[in-house]
Amino acid sequence: xxxxxxxxxxxxxxxxxxxxxxxxxxxxxxxxxxxxxxxxxxxxxxxxxxxxxxxxxxxxxxxxxxxxxxxxxxxxxxxxxxxxxxxxxxxxxxxxxxxxxxxxxxxxxxxxxxxxxxxxxxx
Amino acid sequence: xxxxxxxxxxxxxxxxxxxxxxxxxxxxxxxxxxxxxxxxxxxxxxxxxxxxxxxxxxxxxxxxxxxxxxxxxxxxxxxxxxxxxxxxxxxxxxxxxxxxxxxxxxxxxxxxxxxxxxxxxxx
DNA sequence: CTAAATGCAAACTATTTGCAACGAT
DNA sequence: ATCGTTGCAAATAGTTTGCATTTAG
Numbered sequence: 001x002x003x004x005x006x007x008x009x010x011x012x013x014x015x016x017x018x019x020x021x022x023x024x025x026x027x028x029x030x031x032x033x034x035x036x037x038x039x040x041x042x043x044x045x046x047x048x049x050x051x052x053x054x055x056x057x058x059x060x061x062x063x064x065x066x067x068x069x070x071x072x073x074x075x076x077x078x079x080x081x082x083x084x085x086x087x088x089x090x091x092x093x094x095x096x097x098x099x100x101x102x103x104x105x106x107x108x109x110x111x112x113x114x115x116x117x118x119x120x121x122x123x
Numbered sequence: 124x125x126x127x128x129x130x131x132x133x134x135x136x137x138x139x140x141x142x143x144x145x146x147x148x149x150x151x152x153x154x155x156x157x158x159x160x161x162x163x164x165x166x167x168x169x170x171x172x173x174x175x176x177x178x179x180x181x182x183x184x185x186x187x188x189x190x191x192x193x194x195x196x197x198x199x200x201x202x203x204x205x206x207x208x209x210x211x212x213x214x215x216x217x218x219x220x221x222x223x224x225x226x227x228x229x230x231x232x233x234x235x236x237x238x239x240x241x242x243x244x245x246x
Numbered sequence: 247c248t249a250a251a252t253g254c255a256a257a258c259t260a261t262t263t264g265c266a267a268c269g270a271t
Numbered sequence: 272a273t274c275g276t277t278g279c280a281a282a283t284a285g286t287t288t289g290c291a292t293t294t295a296g
Contacts, residue, residue, distance in 0.1 A: 002251060002295090021285080036253050041286060043251090057180045062285065077226055087220050090213075094232060097210050102234035103200055109217060111225035125270095125276065144260080159278050164261060166276095185260065 004028070004035065008043045012053050018064040018073075018082040056082065058108070070104075076113035085109070127151070127158065131166045135176050141187040141196075141205040179205065181231070193227075199236035208232070 001009070011027050012019060019027070025040045044065060047053045054066045056073065061080050074083040087107065094105060124132070134150050135142060142150070148163045167188060170176045177189045179196065184203050197206040210230065217228060 004251080034253075037285095038254075038287075039252055045287090055182045057182045059178045059180045059186065063182065074221075074225075085221070087217060094210060098197075098208070098232065100234070102197075102232045104233050106229075106231045106233065108229045109221065109225045110227050110229065111223070127277080157278075161262075161279075162277060168262090 002043075004032070004039055005043045005046060007031065008040065009047055009052060012044075012047075012065045013067050016084065018056060018066050020062045020064050022062070024065070058082070072107040072109065074113075075108050075110050076116055077110045078112050078116040081113055081115075083113075125166075127155070127162055128166045128169060130154065131163065132170055132175060135167075135170075135188045136190050139207065141179060141189050143185045143187050145185070147188070181205070195230040195232065197236075198231050198233050199239055200233045201235050201239040204236055204238075206236075 007028060008024055011024055015027075017023065021037070021040050021044060024044065025035070025037050028035050028040060044053070048055050048065070052068065054068045056064045056066055058064075058075055058080065064082060066084075070089075071084045071086045074085045075081070090105060090107070095101065130151060131147055134147055138150075140146065144160070144163050144167060147167065148158070148160050151158050151163060167176070171178050171188070175191065177191045179187045179189055181187075181198055181203065187205060189207075193212075194207045194209045197208045198204070213228060213230070218224065
């Protein structure tokens with residue numbers, strides 16, 4: 001692992017923030033002011049292809065990166081905030097219903113987070 | 124509903140193909156050669172905001188559009204192909220585990236489709 | 247020395263926006 | 272007349288690529 005790869009991996013896996021490339025870039029820049037965005041993209045892709053980090057795509061937002069340990073996600077439909085949550089594992093049940101092996105599954109629950117519910121705009 | 128809105132809605136809901144904007148555009152152009160891409164984007168967004176169609180984001184591919192009737196998705200990790208599948212409904216179980224209401228959930232199962240498994244490149 | 251990683255700019259893909267012209271009330 | 276829709280071009284966001292330079296083994 002190169003310096004940046006290691007650092008980026010560290011940033012992603014120690015944050016609970018489900019960071020975007022821009023956010024990783026900003027964090028990395030504090031320590032290495034000369035780094036450029038493309039380097040972050042390159043490294044994030046490398047880590048992802050190596051299976052060391054997880055990529056999360058949500059409609060209408062930039063991709064975010066996360067630890068690979070198995071867990072599900074709660075997505076606020078209003079502000080886009082992402083939180084980890086671990087529901088009962090579905091692997092066995094899904095495999096049985098499918099009648100076939102699969103690689104992994106991705107479960108997202110969309111809701112309105114407490115912050116958004118509080119900050120008015122009822123609905 | 125305008126002419127295009129209606130037509131686009133029709134294309135999306137009668138296809139099983141989980142079409143991208145480009146594909147919708149191509150289909151629409153056969154009937155209305157003068158339509159432009161931006162119009163497809165605008166209408167697709169309008170339909171989506173109105174809750175009439177569903178948007179599907181998968182890592183590393185353009186968004187696709189689908190019917191709104193509740194169902195899950197099978198995604199081929201290799202070629203990106205998307206298929207519908209309906210697993211046992213998880214709503215009650217998730218709500219119970221969450222202890223809170225949510226809007227909806229999104230379940231994707233990643234696998235290698237038969238076509239990809241056949242066409243060599245073992246693994 | 248060599249191969250891989252980085253900085254940088256340019257390219258590219260997907261998508262959105264501004265605006266003038268058009269079309270349907 | 273008015274207001275939303277369309278065509279069109281330009282802008283933007285997110286991401287990838289090519290290449291010369293730097294860095295690490």
